Amino acid sequence: MKIFFHLGKKVPDYRSLMHEQKDFILDGRVIPVSRLVIADQTHSDLVHLCREEDCGAGLGDKPQIPVVDGFITNIPNQFLLIRTADCTPIILMDNKRMVVSALHSGREGTRKNIAGKAVQLMQEHYGSEVKDICAYIGAGICHKHYEVSEAIYSEYNDSLSAMGLDPATELHRHIDIRKGIFQQLIQAGITFRNIDNISDCTFESPEYHSFRRDGSHNRQINLVGIIHE
Ligand SMILES: [Zn+2]
Numbered sequence: 611m612k613i614f615f616h617l618g619k620k621v622p623d624y625r626s627l628m629h630e631q632k633d634f635i636l637d638g639r640v641i642p643v644s645r646l647v648i649a650d651q652t653h654s655d656l657v658h659l660c661r662e663e664d665c666g667a668g669l670g671d672k673p674q675i676p677v678v679d680g681f682i683t684n685i686p687n688q689f690l691l692i693r694t695a696d697c698t699p700i701i702l703m704d705n706k707r708m709v710v711s712a713l714h715s716g717r718e719g720t721r722k723n724i725a726g727k728a729v730q731l732m733q734e735h736y737g738s739e740v741k742d743i744c745a746y747i748g749a750g751i752c753h754k755h756y757e758v759s760e761a762i763y764s765e766y767n768d769s770l771s772a773m774g775l776d777p778a779t780e781l782h783r784h785i786d787i788r789k790g791i792f793q794q795l796i797q798a799g800i801t802f803r804n805i806d807n808i809s810d811c812t813f814e815s816p817e818y819h820s821f822r823r824d825g826s827h828n829r830q831i832n833l834v835g836i837i838h839e
Contacts, residue, residue, distance in 0.1 A: 617748035618830030655722035693829035698750030729798035740799035752811035753786035
C-alpha cells in the first residue's frame with residue numbers, strides 16, 4: 611500500500627467534477643467518485659474521522675459531511691477531497707501507520723488552528739507518532755495579495771498570538787496564512803524537514819482558480835488516499 615496525493619491546479623476542477631459525477635484521472639490514476647469523501651467546508655476547525663460508509667459523501671444524493679473542514683482516514687481506497695481557491699489546502703500523511711488527512715485552512719481555519727488539531731487527532735485516534743507525519747502545504751493566496759479589514763486583522767493576530775505564534779508581516783492589515791500554518795505544524799511537533807510547501811500564490815498565478823482575483827466559484831481539487839500498489 612502507498613499514499614497517493616494531489617495538490618490541485620485549475621484542472622481537473624471541482625465544478626466539472628460535480629457536473630459530471632464520473633470517475634476521473636488524476637496524475638495518471640483513476641479516482642472512482644464513489645470512493646471520494648467531500649465536506650461542507652464551513653471555515654471551522656473540525657476534522658472528521660472517516661468511516662467506510664462516508665465514501666461518496668457529497669456526490670449524487672449523498673450529502674456532504676456536514677460542518678467539518680478536514681478529514682482523517684486509514685481506510686484504503688478512500689479519497690479525501692478538499693476544494694480551495696485562495697484558501698490553503700494541507701495534506702498530512704503518516705507513511706508508517708498509513709494514516710492520511712486533508713484540510714481546508716483558510717483564514718478562519720488557520721485562526722482556529724485546524725492543522726494543529728488534525729496532527730493531535732492523528733496521534734490520539736490513529737497512533738501516529740509526530741516524527742512520522744509529513745505535511746504538504748498547497749497553493750493559497752500570499753500575504754501581499756491578502757489585505758483585510760482592521761477588525762479581521764486584529765482578530766487573526768490576537769488568535770495566533772494567543773497560541774504563542776508570531777503572525778507579523780511587513781505589511782499592515784495583510785495576513786500570511788502560509789506562515790501561520792507553517793508555525794502551527796512546527797508547534798504541533800512536525801519536523802521542519804517533513805514539511806513541504808508549494809509557495810505559489812493562487813491570486814498571482816493564472817494556473818489556479820482564485821476567488822479574490824476572479825470571484826470564481828470554481829475550485830482546485832486537493833486529494834489524498836491510501837492505495838493498493
Ligand atoms: Zn500573491
